[in-house]
Amino acid sequence: MSNVLEVKNIEKYYGNKSNLTKAIAGITFNVGKGEFVGIMGASGSGKTTLLNCISTIDRVTAGQIIINNQDITKLKGNKLNKFRREELGFIFQDFNLLDTLTSYENIALALTIQKVNPHEIDKRVNEVAEQLEIKEILDKYPYQISGGQKQRVASARAIITNPKIVLADEPTGALDSKSARQLLETFENLNQKLGATILMVTHDAFTASYADRIIFIKDGKIFNELIKGEDTRKQFFEKIIEVQTLLGGDLNDVI
Amino acid sequence: MLFKLSIKNMKKSFKDFAIYFLTLVLGVAIFYMFNSLDSQQAMLKVSESTRELIQVMIQMLGIVSVFIAIILGFLIVYANNFLINRRKREFGIYMTLGMGKWQISKIILLETILVGLLSLIVGIFVGVFGSQFMSILVAKLFEADMSEFTFVFSQDACIKTCIYFAVMFLAVMVFNTLTISRYKLINLLTAVKKNEKVKIKNPILSVLIFIVSACILGYAYWKVTGGITELNSADKMLQPIIMGIIGTVGVFWSLSGFILRVIQTRKSIYLKGTNMFVLRQLNNKINTTVASMSIICLMLFMTISVLSSSLSLQRTMAKELEEMTPVDVNLYKTANLPESYENYYTGKTEYYTKEQIEDSRQPVSYTLETNGYDMNNLKDVVEILIYTIPEWTMETSLGSYYEEAKAQFSNLTYHVPESIVKVSDYNKIASLYGLEGFQLADDEYVVLCDFDSMKNLRDNALKVDSTVEINGKEYHSKYDECKEGFIYMSTSHTNTGVIVVPDTFEFKEEWKEEYFLAANYNAETEEEKREIENGLVGTGNSEFYNSISEKEIELDGFTKIVIVEASKGLATIIVFISIYLGIIFLIASSAILALKQLTESTDNKQRYTILRKIGCDEKMINKALFRQIAIFFMLPLILAIIHSIFGIQFVLSAMTGLASTEELLPSIIATAAVIGIVYGLYFLATYYGSKNIIREEEN
Numbered sequence: 034m035s036n037v038l039e040v041k042n043i044e045k046y047y048g049n050k051s052n053l054t055k056a057i058a059g060i061t062f063n064v065g066k067g068e069f070v071g072i073m074g075a076s077g078s079g080k081t082t083l084l085n086c087i088s089t090i091d092r093v094t095a096g097q098i099i100i101n102n103q104d105i106t107k108l109k110g111n112k113l114n115k116f117r118r119e120e121l122g123f124i125f126q127d128f129n130l131l132d133t134l135t136s137y138e139n140i141a142l143a144l145t146i147q148k149v150n151p152h153e154i155d156k157r158v159n160e161v162a163e164q165l166e167i168k169e170i171l172d173k174y175p176y177q178i179s180g181g182q183k184q185r186v187a188s189a190r191a192i193i194t195n196p197k198i199v200l201a202d203e204p205t206g207a208l209d210s211k212s213a214r215q216l217l218e219t220f221e222n223l224n225q226k227l228g229a230t231i232l233m234v235t236h237d238a239f240t241a242s243y244a245d246r247i248i249f250i251k252d253g254k255i256f257n258e259l260i261k262g263e264d265t266r267k268q269f270f271e272k273i274i275e276v277q278t279l280l281g282g283d284l285n286d287v288i
Numbered sequence: 289m290l291f292k293l294s295i296k297n298m299k300k301s302f303k304d305f306a307i308y309f310l311t312l313v314l315g316v317a318i319f320y321m322f323n324s325l326d327s328q329q330a331m332l333k334v335s336e337s338t339r340e341l342i343q344v345m346i347q348m349l350g351i352v353s354v355f356i357a358i359i360l361g362f363l364i365v366y367a368n369n370f371l372i373n374r375r376k377r378e379f380g381i382y383m384t385l386g387m388g389k390w391q392i393s394k395i396i397l398l399e400t401i402l403v404g405l406l407s408l409i410v411g412i413f414v415g416v417f418g419s420q421f422m423s424i425l426v427a428k429l430f431e432a433d434m435s436e437f438t439f440v441f442s443q444d445a446c447i448k449t450c451i452y453f454a455v456m457f458l459a460v461m462v463f464n465t466l467t468i469s470r471y472k473l474i475n476l477l478t479a480v481k482k483n484e485k486v487k488i489k490n491p492i493l494s495v496l497i498f499i500v501s502a503c504i505l506g507y508a509y510w511k512v513t514g515g516i517t518e519l520n521s522a523d524k525m526l527q528p529i530i531m532g533i534i535g536t537v538g539v540f541w542s543l544s545g546f547i548l549r550v551i552q553t554r555k556s557i558y559l560k561g562t563n564m565f566v567l568r569q570l571n572n573k574i575n576t577t578v579a580s581m582s583i584i585c586l587m588l589f590m591t592i593s594v595l596s597s598s599l600s601l602q603r604t605m606a607k608e609l610e611e612m613t614p615v616d617v618n619l620y621k622t623a624n625l626p627e628s629y630e631n632y633y634t635g636k637t638e639y640y641t642k643e644q645i646e647d648s649r650q651p652v653s654y655t656l657e658t659n660g661y662d663m664n665n666l667k668d669v670v671e672i673l674i675y676t677i678p679e680w681t682m683e684t685s686l687g688s689y690y691e692e693a694k695a696q697f698s699n700l701t702y703h704v705p706e707s708i709v710k711v712s713d714y715n716k717i718a719s720l721y722g723l724e725g726f727q728l729a730d731d732e733y734v735v736l737c738d739f740d741s742m743k744n745l746r747d748n749a750l751k752v753d754s755t756v757e758i759n760g761k762e763y764h765s766k767y768d769e770c771k772e773g774f775i776y777m778s779t780s781h782t783n784t785g786v787i788v789v790p791d792t793f794e795f796k797e798e799w800k801e802e803y804f805l806a807a808n809y810n811a812e813t814e815e816e817k818r819e820i821e822n823g824l825v826g827t828g829n830s831e832f833y834n835s836i837s838e839k840e841i842e843l844d845g846f847t848k849i850v851i852v853e854a855s856k857g858l859a860t861i862i863v864f865i866s867i868y869l870g871i872i873f874l875i876a877s878s879a880i881l882a883l884k885q886l887t888e889s890t891d892n893k894q895r896y897t898i899l900r901k902i903g904c905d906e907k908m909i910n911k912a913l914f915r916q917i918a919i920f921f922m923l924p925l926i927l928a929i930i931h932s933i934f935g936i937q938f939v940l941s942a943m944t945g946l947a948s949t950e951e952l953l954p955s956i957i958a959t960a961a962v963i964g965i966v967y968g969l970y971f972l973a974t975y976y977g978s979k980n981i982i983r984e985e986e987n
Contacts, residue, residue: 111905111907125901133568133571134564145564146904146908155559
């Protein structure tokens with residue numbers, strides 16, 4: 034299995050010499066093609082910084098991040114924007130849908146800014162809408178649909194560009210439990226049927242239990258790693274809880 | 289401490305202040321420029337009679353200035369309000385830190401004073417330089433000598449500007465304190481995000497409304513151009529104006545929906561880059577800005593029409609003046625004075641002196657010579673007699689058309705006898721004036737008339753029936769319309785009617801009405817001409833004038849110099865006041881538009897952040913922002929320009945003879961330049977301000 038993402042010993046410091054904060058203090062891991070990986074950690078653990086670095090929004094202080102054989106820490110300016118546009122897909126906690134655009138247009142926007150042929154856009158939007166079962170809400174505006182539907186539209190927008198990796202930041206954070214479950218099933222579906230590679234940051238054990246593998250981060254370092262393997266989701270969920278207990282009080286409030 | 293905070297605040301939010309500052313500076317500068325007119329260099333060099341006109345103008349500008357100050361005051365309060373609203377959160381933080389409302393008010397007070405002082409200084413500085421340029425314009429309009437240039441600073445205008453703006457800033461301070469005192473802490477802290485409900489209009493309705501509005505506008509346009517002949521009274525004018533307003537509002541209400549609908553059907557445009565986003569932004573925002581867009585559009589329309597037609601009016605007047613004043617002087621006096629007359633006011637019978645009666649039986653040149661005037665001062669002298677016949681009145685001329693004319697213009701006096709001249713006399717005048725002469729058969733006459741409404745009336749009458757019977761003999765008009773021509777010089781085409789009859793026409797002695805003399809001064813330079821004029825009509829120490837006033841001989845006249853100055857003065861007053869008002873309107877509408885856009889940029893910030901997050905680079909985002917703001921600025925301007933095309937045509941036809949099309953192009957270029965500069969400045973300030981806002985870090 035080839036690696037889509039290779040994170041090699043990255044470090045990220047904030048501040049100046051007199052007052053240095055290590056947000057990430059040496060993290061190394063790989064994500065293979067078609068994998069569904071979760072990253073867990075308490076707030077302040079560095080998971081968001083890690084995601085920001087991978088998503089090229091932030092720059093690492095040291096180390097390499099290789100996505101699809103390309104070292105993104107060396108990309109600059111427009112190339113970086115182009116890379117982000119074409120190789121990455123994003124799903125955010127607060128959906129980040131444009132309220133002025135219909136669902137269809139929100140999804141299509143990801144393609145139009147890549148200057149894809151308009152006829153192809155129409156075809157692809159319809160295809161992806163069918164897979165995510167949002168065809169009937171394509172003409173609706175974000176304020177007319179539910180949170181779960183919004184997040185599915187956002188997911189459609191993230192995967193329509195056929196990104197090498199989909200980065201999801203607390204995707205269920207703003208959803209009720211039923212919508213969250215539906216969304217996670219959608220993710221599973223995307224991962225298993227369409228072979229999408231997903232990297233998901235969360236602090237919710239239930240959400241994390243849908244992933245194949247979970248990386249725990251504490252104080253900027255990898256604390257533990259769990260692989261689902263042949264476990265059922267319930268067993269996997271229990272294992273996650275165990276690790277969280279191990280991690281200490283930090284995460285207790287989450288459960 | 290508070291002072292430091294104020295300075296830091298201003299430095300930090302300099303880009304937010306930019307629009308506010310720009311508006312203040314422009315306001316101050318324009319205010320100074322127009323109020324310093326009297327002390328400008330050009331004004332010091334114009335002639336005496338022009339200076340009187342300038343005094344009138346300055347008084348009028350003073351009144352207009354009060355009105356302008358009110359507009360500017362509202363604008364400044366509005367702009368300031370925008371700034372305060374943007375800083376709600378900042379004030380909230382101050383309050384959580386324990387600052388009282390009064391202390392916050394003091395911070396803002398200090399800021400207002402600082403901004404006010406700075407803008408006053410910069411504005412007056414700009415104004416002082418601007419007024420030097422305006423001096424050149426003034427010099428051109430008044431034909432003053434500007435060969436030597438001195439730098440002028442008007443203390444009066446400066447003080448006046450300072451006082452007016454101080455009052456405005458005082459108003460701003462009161463408003464600010466009021467606004468602050470009404471704030472609640474919780475609202476201040478949560479003021480940043482307010483989820484606006486997106487109102488979506490039915491696209492089909494939009495298309496329908498757009499088509500209807502366009503039709504209404506089209507009809508209004510036709511009304512003021514093609515159908516202008518029906519617009520002969522003020523109340524009929526109201527209809528196209530109201531239609532214009534309704535059409536404008538309708539267009540702005542539906543335009544974005546219409547454009548969206550049209551472009552959505554063209555997928556290759558719609559699904560390209562950020563087009564979709566920009567269009568949706570437009571569609572979303574224009575809904576909430578229909579009223580302001582319409583007002584801005586109408587204000588711009590006023591600015592464009594007023595500026596270009598007044599400039600054109602001035603140019604045309606100057607040109608026409610040349611035609612209407614072909615000689616240096618016209619003199620005339622009543623012929624055949626009776627022995628006695630009844631005083632109009634006292635009702636007593638009064639008697640003319642023998643000298644007066646004697647003089648009234650002789651031509652003008654007789655009066656000049658017998659009173660010791662040196663005829664060598666004049667050249668190209670032509671003298672004629674003007675007759676009136678009691679039975680040949682306006683009614684007689686109109687003939688069978690009279691009843692119809694009376695129905696149409698009931699308040700005209702139809703019983704005044706017509707002025708009549710012999711064709712040989714008129715031809716002498718015509719050749720001196722460079723006008724067309726006539727050859728008449730024994731039973732023919734010609735009507736001269738160049739005053740438009742009267743010409744229409746007379747033309748209609750001549751077409752129906754031109755036969756007139758005088759002395760038992762029938763005469764008819766040689767042409768079925770009036771001919772261009774005049775005897776008395778004037779500022780514009782105001783000859784309401786002179787009848788030219790053949791030399792064989794038999795005049796009775798008592799029909800003699802006026803002796804008339806036209807001549808040029810026997811001089812080359814302007815100064816020599818003025819000297820001769822002083823000797824002839826000057827009220828001072830002119831021997832000739834003293835002599836005739838002693839004998840109470842009434843000699844009237846027009847001189848080219850007086851007419852030209854009076855007319856130029858009038859045109860100039862109109863031009864100055866319209867430029868003043870036009871520019872202030874322009875500043876007001878640009879500033880409102882700019883502030884509206886900046887307010888929206890704050891709301892849009894999140895949308896642009898989303899664009900950035902899904903992978904748009906800064907270039908694409910800037911392009912989208914640029915296009916969005918450009919469209920918002922262009923839409924009212926484009927509609928205003930379309931309105932103006934018809935509006936100016938209407939103004940031109942309403943003022944026929946006063947303004948003409950061929951003089952329009954330079955005026956339009958000048959107007960375009962003014963609008964381009966002011967509007968362009970505001971556009972750039974808005975664009976950079978918005979860019980700054982959407983780039984701000986999310987808190």
